[in-house]
Amino acid sequence: MIAHATLLALLGTPSPAKIPGSYFGMPEQASTIAGDVDWMYDFITWLCIFFFVVIVGAMVYFVFKYRRRAHVADTGGPTHNTPLEVTWTVIPLILVIAIFYIGLKGYVHITTPPANSYEIEVIGQRWFWTFRYPNGAAETNILHVPVGRPVKLTMESDDVIHAMFIPAFRVKQDVVPGRRTELWFEATREGEFDLFCAEYCGTQHSQMIGKVIVYDEDEFEVVIEELARWIDKVPDEKLHLAGALMYNQCSSCHTLDGSDLIGPSFKETHELFKAAGTRQLIDGTTVAVDDDYLQQSILKPLDQIAKGYPSSMPPGIGTQLGDRKLQALVQFIIRLDEVAPDGNLIEVNRQDIVVEEVEAEEAE
Numbered sequence: 001m002i003a004h005a006t007l008l009a010l011l012g013t014p015s016p017a018k019i020p021g022s023y024f025g026m027p028e029q030a031s032t033i034a035g036d037v038d039w040m041y042d043f044i045t046w047l048c049i050f051f052f053v054v055i056v057g058a059m060v061y062f063v064f065k066y067r068r069r070a071h072v073a074d075t076g077g078p079t080h081n082t083p084l085e086v087t088w089t090v091i092p093l094i095l096v097i098a099i100f101y102i103g104l105k106g107y108v109h110i111t112t113p114p115a116n117s118y119e120i121e122v123i124g125q126r127w128f129w130t131f132r133y134p135n136g137a138a139e140t141n142i143l144h145v146p147v148g149r150p151v152k153l154t155m156e157s158d159d160v161i162h163a164m165f166i167p168a169f170r171v172k173q174d175v176v177p178g179r180r181t182e183l184w185f186e187a188t189r190e191g192e193f194d195l196f197c198a199e200y201c202g203t204q205h206s207q208m209i210g211k212v213i214v215y216d217e218d219e220f221e222v223v224i225e226e227l228a229r230w231i232d233k234v235p236d237e238k239l240h241l242a243g244a245l246m247y248n249q250c251s252s253c254h255t256l257d258g259s260d261l262i263g264p265s266f267k268e269t270h271e272l273f274k275a276a277g278t279r280q281l282i283d284g285t286t287v288a289v290d291d292d293y294l295q296q297s298i299l300k301p302l303d304q305i306a307k308g309y310p311s312s313m314p315p316g317i318g319t320q321l322g323d324r325k326l327q328a329l330v331q332f333i334i335r336l337d338e339v340a341p342d343g344n345l346i347e348v349n350r351q352d353i354v355v356e357e358v359e360a361e362e363a364e
Contacts (some may be wrong), residue, residue: 026041026170027168029168029170029188030169030214031170032185032188033106033170033186034169034188037170038170047095110171117184118145118146119152120134120145120153121133121154122155123156124155124156124157124197126253126314127201127252127253128140128210128248128249128252129141129195129197130249131144133224135224137227137228140249141210142210142213143210143212144220144223144227145214145215146187146216147187147189147214147216148186148188148217149187151185152182153184154182155175156176158177159201160202161174161176161199164195164197165197165198166193166196166212167194167196169193171185174199187212187214189214190214192212193212193214195211196210202312203262208252231322232324233354233355234324234354235353238353239328239332240331240335240338240339241339242353243328243329243330243333243339244339244340244345245350246325246329247332247345250329253313255343256336258343264309266333267343270333273289273294273333279306280306280307281305281306282305283305291334294330295326295330298317299319300318301318
């Protein structure tokens with residue numbers, strides 16, 4: 001471990017056993033750096049507890065021992081003790097220098113991705129994460145990574161400051177508009193782990209959550225390949241169901257039951273489409289709610305802002321989707337009464353709507 005050897009040599013203490021989390025409430029460990037982070041966190045906390053007990057204990061003892069028992073003349077007292085002053089200066093100084101050294105060494109390590117890292121591009125937007133992989137695959141709020149392999153996240157924000165935080169990996173990094181930041185980790189075991197935005201980014205900040213799913217290397221390659229191609233395997237008549245799978249990208253701003261949120265409810269838009277109605281815009285004009293309007297409101301959301309709603313939707317979201325996913329979202333809104341008849345989504349599984357090549361050939 002990076003920090004252990006140096007600090008243990010300085011302190012002359014045995015190495016603590018690896019633990020599933022911290023003695024002080026840290027979550028489970030699931031990355032190569034988590035053990036170092038927890039050990040240093042525990043060491044500093046125990047050090048604080050030790051000095052608190054020693055100092056407060058001595059204070060209470062002296063208050064009791066030297067309490068005033070009678071009205072006697074003040075005889076004065078010592079004003080200077082060189083050995084004592086050197087002791088309480090040198091010992092804390094050594095401890096602070098050791099902590100600084102190990103902290104600096106650990107900081108350099110966790111901010112320097114290995115050269116062979118698997119790189120994933122991350123876009124932070126109010127209020128969801130988009131992850132893009134080298135093969136063109138993309139996923140929202142779910143980060144897929146292999147176990148035992150360094151992963152580098154190259155991150156940027158489309159709107160305000162966010163912060164990528166994965167507690168089980170002990171990593172956190174701000175995601176800043178107009179700047180690319182990096183974060184890396186190496187997962188040590190398979191499973192699902194929580195992912196959060198740790199920087200307040202607006203009214204739905206608490207909903208900007210996701211999952212990290214860690215696979216073995218072979219399964220990871222299969223998952224990423226499938227992720228890149230699944231939308232192309234969905235037949236046109238089932239595109240609205242594919243849109244239902246993508247609704248989590250929209251749920252923080254658009255409801256399905258007619259209630260207002262940051263943006264117009266999809267139910268209202270669906271009903272206007274069915275009735276061949278119009279929507280009043282913020283500039284006082286009206287626009288027909290048709291297929292073209294649905295597409296343009298996703299591709300260029302700032303061009304046609306509905307009256308009574310803020311211009312919160314980042315302009316680049318639609319162009320990131322690609323034509324097939326764009327059509328899936330449009331069909332989802334058009335056929336909303338089929339996928340969310342009571343304001344709640346029906347259960348849709350990706351494997352149920354994807355048609356494999358073999359099945360397609362047999363159908364022909």
